Amino acid sequence: MTATLKKYRQLRRDVIKQLYLNRLLTLPDLSRLTAKSLPLVTTAVNDLLQEGYILESGLAPSTGGRRASTFLLNKDKQKYIVAVAMDQLVTRTAIYDLHNNIKVEEASFSLPLSDDPALVKSLVDFLKDYILSSGIPQEQILGVGIGMPGFVNAELGLNHTFFKLKGNVGLRDYLSKELSLPVMIDNDSSLVALAEMRFGAGKAASDLLVVNIGWGIGLGMVINGSLFRGHSGYAGEFSHIPISQNNKICSCGKRGCLEVDTSLLVLVDKAKAEMAKGVSSRLQDLFADDRKSAGDHFLDAAKAGDPLAVSILSEAGLLIGKGIATLIHIMNPQVIVLGGRGSIAGKILMAPVQQAINEFCIPMLAEQTTISVSQLGIKSELLGAAILVVENCQFS
Amino acid sequence: MTATLKKYRQLRRDVIKQLYLNRLLTLPDLSRLTAKSLPLVTTAVNDLLQEGYILESGLAPSTGGRRASTFLLNKDKQKYIVAVAMDQLVTRTAIYDLHNNIKVEEASFSLPLSDDPALVKSLVDFLKDYILSSGIPQEQILGVGIGMPGFVNAELGLNHTFFKLKGNVGLRDYLSKELSLPVMIDNDSSLVALAEMRFGAGKAASDLLVVNIGWGIGLGMVINGSLFRGHSGYAGEFSHIPISQNNKICSCGKRGCLEVDTSLLVLVDKAKAEMAKGVSSRLQDLFADDRKSAGDHFLDAAKAGDPLAVSILSEAGLLIGKGIATLIHIMNPQVIVLGGRGSIAGKILMAPVQQAINEFCIPMLAEQTTISVSQLGIKSELLGAAILVVENCQFS
DNA sequence: TCATTCTTCGTAAATATTTTACGAAGCGCT
DNA sequence: AGCGCTTCGTAAAATATTTACGAAGAATGA
Numbered sequence: 108m109t110a111t112l113k114k115y116r117q118l119r120r121d122v123i124k125q126l127y128l129n130r131l132l133t134l135p136d137l138s139r140l141t142a143k144s145l146p147l148v149t150t151a152v153n154d155l156l157q158e159g160y161i162l163e164s165g166l167a168p169s170t171g172g173r174r175a176s177t178f179l180l181n182k183d184k185q186k187y188i189v190a191v192a193m194d195q196l197v198t199r200t201a202i203y204d205l206h207n208n209i210k211v212e213e214a215s216f217s218l219p220l221s222d223d224p225a226l227v228k229s230l231v232d233f234l235k236d237y238i239l240s241s242g243i244p245q246e247q248i249l250g251v252g253i254g255m256p257g258f259v260n261a262e263l264g265l266n267h268t269f270f271k272l273k274g275n276v277g278l279r280d281y282l283s284k285e286l287s288l289p290v291m292i293d294n295d296s297s298l299v300a301l302a303e304m305r306f307g308a309g310k311a312a313s314d315l316l317v318v319n320i321g322w323g324i325g326l327g328m329v330i331n332g333s334l335f336r337g338h339s340g341y342a343g344e345f346s347h348i349p350i351s352q353n354n355k356i357c358s359c360g361k362r363g364c365l366e367v368d369t370s371l372l373v374l375v376d377k378a379k380a381e382m383a384k385g386v387s388s389r390l391q392d393l394f395a396d397d398r399k400s401a402g403d404h405f406l407d408a409a410k411a412g413d414p415l416a417v418s419i420l421s422e423a424g425l426l427i428g429k430g431i432a433t434l435i436h437i438m439n440p441q442v443i444v445l446g447g448r449g450s451i452a453g454k455i456l457m458a459p460v461q462q463a464i465n466e467f468c469i470p471m472l473a474e475q476t477t478i479s480v481s482q483l484g485i486k487s488e489l490l491g492a493a494i495l496v497v498e499n500c501q502f503s
Numbered sequence: 504m505t506a507t508l509k510k511y512r513q514l515r516r517d518v519i520k521q522l523y524l525n526r527l528l529t530l531p532d533l534s535r536l537t538a539k540s541l542p543l544v545t546t547a548v549n550d551l552l553q554e555g556y557i558l559e560s561g562l563a564p565s566t567g568g569r570r571a572s573t574f575l576l577n578k579d580k581q582k583y584i585v586a587v588a589m590d591q592l593v594t595r596t597a598i599y600d601l602h603n604n605i606k607v608e609e610a611s612f613s614l615p616l617s618d619d620p621a622l623v624k625s626l627v628d629f630l631k632d633y634i635l636s637s638g639i640p641q642e643q644i645l646g647v648g649i650g651m652p653g654f655v656n657a658e659l660g661l662n663h664t665f666f667k668l669k670g671n672v673g674l675r676d677y678l679s680k681e682l683s684l685p686v687m688i689d690n691d692s693s694l695v696a697l698a699e700m701r702f703g704a705g706k707a708a709s710d711l712l713v714v715n716i717g718w719g720i721g722l723g724m725v726i727n728g729s730l731f732r733g734h735s736g737y738a739g740e741f742s743h744i745p746i747s748q749n750n751k752i753c754s755c756g757k758r759g760c761l762e763v764d765t766s767l768l769v770l771v772d773k774a775k776a777e778m779a780k781g782v783s784s785r786l787q788d789l790f791a792d793d794r795k796s797a798g799d800h801f802l803d804a805a806k807a808g809d810p811l812a813v814s815i816l817s818e819a820g821l822l823i824g825k826g827i828a829t830l831i832h833i834m835n836p837q838v839i840v841l842g843g844r845g846s847i848a849g850k851i852l853m854a855p856v857q858q859a860i861n862e863f864c865i866p867m868l869a870e871q872t873t874i875s876v877s878q879l880g881i882k883s884e885l886l887g888a889a890i891l892v893v894e895n896c897q898f899s
Numbered sequence: 900t901c902a903t904t905c906t907t908c909g910t911a912a913a914t915a916t917t918t919t920a921c922g923a924a925g926c927g928c929t
Numbered sequence: 930a931g932c933g934c935t936t937c938g939t940a941a942a943a944t945a946t947t948t949a950c951g952a953a954g955a956a957t958g959a
Contacts, residue, residue: 110918111944134909144946149909166954172907173953258867267867314734326833330726337835338710339871344832349825349863350746359865429745433829436740437722439733467745469755471654471663475735506947507915530938540917545938568936569924 118143118151120502126161126180127205127497128305133167133175152178159184160502180205187211187243188496189288191234191253192295192488194448195220195322196400198230200237203493207306211241213489220256220269227270227278231285238286249500250289251282252492254298256323260340261293291495295319296343296447297334298491300327303444304334305494307483312442316434317481318345320449320456322402323366324427326434327446346370350430365430369423371402371449377419378405388415402448409452417455424456428463435468435476446481447488453480514539514547516898522557522576523601523893524701529563529571548574555580556898576601583607583639584892585684587630587649588691588884590844591616591718592796594626596633599889603702607637609885616652616665623666623674627681634682645896646685647678648888650694652719656736657689687891691715692739692843693730694887696723699840700730701890703879708838712830713877714741716845716852718798719762720823722830723842742766746826761826765819767798767845773815774801784811798844805848813851820852824859831864831872842877843884849876 121141126132129140134152138145155161162181166174187210192199198218202211216233220226234251257268264279272281283290293301300309300317309315313332319325326345328335336342346366347359357364367373378390390413393404409416431443445453445460457480464473481487517537522528525536530548534541551557558577562570583606588595594614598607612629614622630647653664660675668677679686689697696705696713705711709728715721722741724731732738742762743755753760763769774786786809789800805812827839841849841856853876860869877883 114944135907145909146911146947147945169955170907171955172905173909173955175908312734330731335726338708338837339835341868341871342833342835344835344865344868347865348829348832350829361863361865363863433744433746434833436744437738437830437833439735439738439740441734467757467759469740469743469757472737472740475737510915531936541938542918542940543916565926566936567926568934569926569938571937 115151118147119155122148122151122155123160123180123502124498126178130206131164131167131177131179133177135175137178182206185247186249186502187247188249188493189234189238189251190489190492190496191251192298192492193218193220193253193255194295195256198233199489200234201489201493202241202243203490205497207490207493211243222269222271224271224273227272227281230270231282234282234286238288245287248288249502250291250496251286252298252494252496253282253290253292254295254488254492254495255292256295256325258341259292259294259297261291261297261336262340264290264292266292289496289500291499293492293495294325294327294336294340294343295321295488296325296327297336298327298495299325299446299487300329300491301334301494302483302487302491303327303446303481304329304332306490307446307481307487308444308479309442312440314438314441315444316438316440316442317444317446318427318431319447320371320427320445321447322371324369324430325447328438345430345434348430348433350433351426365426368426371405374419374423375401375405378415381415381419386415389413390416406449406452409455420452420455421459424459425463427456428460429467431460431478432464432467432473435464435472439472440476443476443478444481445478446483448485450481450484456480511547514543515551518544518547518551519556519576519898520894522574526602527560527563527573527575529573531571533574578602581643582645582898583643584645584889585630585634585647586885586888586892587647588694588888589614589616589649589651590691591652594629595885596630597885597889598637598639599886601893603886603889607639618665618667620667620669623668623677626666627678630678630682634684641683644684645898646687646892647682648694648890648892649678649686649688650691650884650888650891651688652691652721654737655688655690655693657687657693657732658736660686660688662688685892685896687895689888689891690721690723690732690736690739691717691884692721692723693732694723694891695721695842695883696725696887697730697890698879698883698887699723699842699877700725700728702886703842703877703883704840704875705838708836710834710837711840712834712836712838713840713842714823714827715843716767716823716841717843718767720765720826721843724834741826741830744826744829746829747822761822764822767801770815770819771797771801774811777811777815782811785809786812802845802848805851816848816851817855820855821859823852824856825863827856827874828860828863828869831860831868835868836872839872839874840877841874842879844881846877846880852876 125140138148159181161178164177164179167177186205188203190201196219197215199215201209201213204210257266259266264277266278270278279290279292296319299319303309303317315329317327323346326343347364349363350365351363351368353367355367357367390408394401405416409420521536534544555577557574560573560575563573582601584599586597592615593611595611597605597609600606653662655662660673662674666674675686675688692715695715699705699713700711711725713723719742722739743760745759746761747759747764749763751763753763786804790797801812805816
């Protein structure tokens with residue numbers, strides 16, 4: 108009785124999850140997607156209909172026989188998700204509904220990550236305030252999803268790099284208690300990959316790698332249709348693979364890391380050094396405007412075709428491409444997406460990446476992998492955080 | 504009825520497979536391992552008992568309550584597997600029983616891989632002869648498992664590098680027809696990983712990488728407890744990741760491949776060059792003996808502590824270690840095994856590999872991964888070929 | 900235009916599987 | 930030895946899947 112109920116609740120959650128991911132589905136669709144029999148799914152759908160979670164929405168277009176009824180989530184049964192995306196400097200938030208629309212506009216908050224124990228307090232205060240001022244009642248919030256840099260163990264809800272807490276308390280559980288809401292945390296790049304897998308370039312792919320170009324170069328991996336996080340949750344440390352010829356010491360303490368030549372901070376420094384040598388660029392003016400970070404200005408300039416930014420970015424692209432060639436040899440992925448913040452300048456990056464692949468990849472392998480630029484762009488991390496909640500929350 | 508029978512046959516196969524892998528199991532064990540209910544497994548086991556496929560073997564040691572009956576495969580119901588392991592030069596075969604004992608001694612056969620269309624014919628003739636002269640009746644042979652270099656698509660039974668056939672015939676299907684036996688083919692490194700996963704160093708691990716040190720450096724990957732072959736079956740092309748500083752052109756046509764500095768052939772050449780310069784080594788004598796390949800002589804000498812071989816191997820080990828550091832950053836595996844032919848000299852390799860990891864890995868990541876030398880050694884490829892058959896064959 | 904044939908949907912009945920309940924078997928402690 | 934506790938494995942009950950089939954509709958062709 109109890110085990111059965113548990114299974115049935117799981118099925119209901121799966122149905123809602125699939126409707127969240129696919130918007131409009133028929134009973135046979137749901138049966139296939141949840142791997143449950145049609146009669147069982149039918150019962151679950153009928154229950155959900157009666158409770159008002161979902162709505163019937165006419166008949167599906169014919170596929171050659173009797174037309175199937177379609178179902179979608181009921182907008183009136185309002186449920187929302189708090190999505191949080193953190194980077195080294197800034198934390199962004201948004202509140203989504205179950206149709207992936209933004210319910211409460213994005214807010215951002217300067218929160219430079221460090222070892223400071225007071226950091227957690229600032230985060231909690233900001234989130235409390237953000238949720239409160241949204242005016243959405245607690246019971247309509249499904250949960251809070253957070254993407255963050257560092258070594259994150261999503262399963263245990265720990266971040267081994269930032270937000271270390273005293274005692275044996277994990278970050279997730281602490282936040283959950285403080286906010287009185289379910290909280291899920293994950294690595295930023297994993298969430299970018301999750302978003303690309305569900306709603307982006309990797310929608311059709313079961314093996315997908317997302318290169319998350321931000322302050323560092325992250326990597327989110329989808330293997331066999333699910334996120335791969337490695338044995339202890341630290342897979343995808345692409346930034347620090349030994350590949351650069353540069354002798355500079357990386358922030359991680361090693362030499363030769365990919366990051367040393369490709370981090371946005373380094374690219375900005377390179378641009379500044381060139382300008383100091385007298386090279387002229389629109390970056391000179393842009394960097395003066397501190398409403399946006401220098402890195403974002405750099406990406407904007409590259410996108411707009413500024414020769415200095417383009418040339419520096421292209422050089423980095425070659426090395427990123429060499430790293431991607433390594434990935435292709437090891438993983439033989441179906442799709443690689445250039446995603447995250449840097450996808451703004453994705454078109455500029457594509458050329459050198461492709462060039463590096465031509466130079467360093469066995470053609471037979473290279474032609475098995477499609478490389479594309481993310482359409483989701485910088486939204487992907489927030490979206491991924493929202494998906495994380497929907498896929499793991501309990502609903503009713 | 505038909506779908507039910509299919510499921511039931513699958514369960515019987517799973518039971519046999521688990522008994523093959525674990526030798527002695529109880530009903531609750533089997534229920535857990537096959538993810539089927541105890542009553543169902545009990546019925547299947549009773550049927551298999553009655554048909555003589557398995558035997559009851561007393562009670563299991565107590566775990567605090569009533570002792571469970573144990574079951575094992577019946578040796579008298581004789582079934583055998585033909586295992587074939589190919590490398591660039593030599594093809595080895597052995598016949599195993601379901602207890603992993605070698606029933607028919609290993610045979611080897613010089614078959615240098617090339618584009619020659621006559622190659623398939625030679626292979627077929629050799630296998631036919633080997634099977635015939637073993638004296639084992641056709642119906643007692645479960646199938647033929649073959650591990651081979653090249654771009655192998657195990658699912659479709661194709662090798663895109665060697666043994667290309669005219670028309671639309673795949674290698675596996677062709678061999679199967681010629682030998683009148685089920686045939687399964689896979690990449691050599693995948694099978695080495697399969698063997699390590701089932702009976703070797705990775706028995707307890709669900710995320711396992713096996714670096715197959717042979718004429719090139721292969722990589723077999725186990726992710727979430729099953730072999731990962733990539734989108735088109737070509738994952739693990741570790742040999743050709745761009746990592747070497749060496750400017751020599753690789754056999755694949757690119758520069759910078761790991762293989763350029765680490766292939767056994769290259770190491771042998773380096774040793775010869777050193778000796779030509781007057782360095783003395785026992786290799787001088789060994790290379791003259793052509794009963795074994797120069798590569799094997801080289802590994803033997805290294806194992807025996809020959810300074811020239813050790814120094815050349817150590818140098819290669821550093822680069823392999825750098826490659827392994829890359830793998831650790833990307834995959835965060837639980838276990839990495841140094842396996843295949845080169846594991847004979849595994850102890851010699853461990854030191855430089857560990858050194859490279861210290862130099863190129865973030866400590867936090869490095870400490871999550873255990874690196875060990877294969878105990879199975881060169882047997883692993885044949886064993887893997889046998890496992891491939893047992894795990895995929897139809898039995899009765 | 901309309902009947903015929905085909906395909907797919909979704910429910911009802913039949914079949915299979917899992918869950919739960921329970922007696923049997925056995926350890927370990929007093 | 931007796932009692933409490935745990936695990937095994939079967940029988941009965943509950944649940945899920947498969948199969949069968951009528952209904953709904955599309956495609957075809959007279």
